[in-house]
Amino acid sequence: MELGGSVVNTSHRDDTPVLITEAQPSMDDQQAMRRRRYAIMMASRIPCLVGAVVVFQLWQLWWLSLIILAISIPLPWMAVLIANDRPARKTEHVNRFRRSHRSLESPGHQVIEGA
Secondary structure (H helix, E strand, C coil): CEECCEECCCCCCCCCCCCCCCCCCCHHHHHHHHHHHHHHHHHCHHHHHHHHHHHHHHHCCHHHHHHHHHHHCCHHHHHHHHHHCCCCCCCCCCCCCCCCHHHHCCCCCCCCCCC
């Protein structure tokens, strides 16, 4: 592409979106994420219960089946707490202009102090 006699190379153009706000994800997106986490945690309870029964039936390891069962007991409580909690804010490095006081000074800068 030519503009005013000069060639502009568009192959090196960065198409990534520019961060213009520190807005959080929409409430619908947050709720969908919370529902997904809740469903995963509650669905993991069933394999824990089945696993405890299988371990006891196959290997007669009652202590291991109790450990697996103990892990599955607080899962509903934890799932509700996590589902009701707001997601943590992302720590993003936002490229902002920060002016240095020294940037205004030049080598021949002279400070005039008042009396």
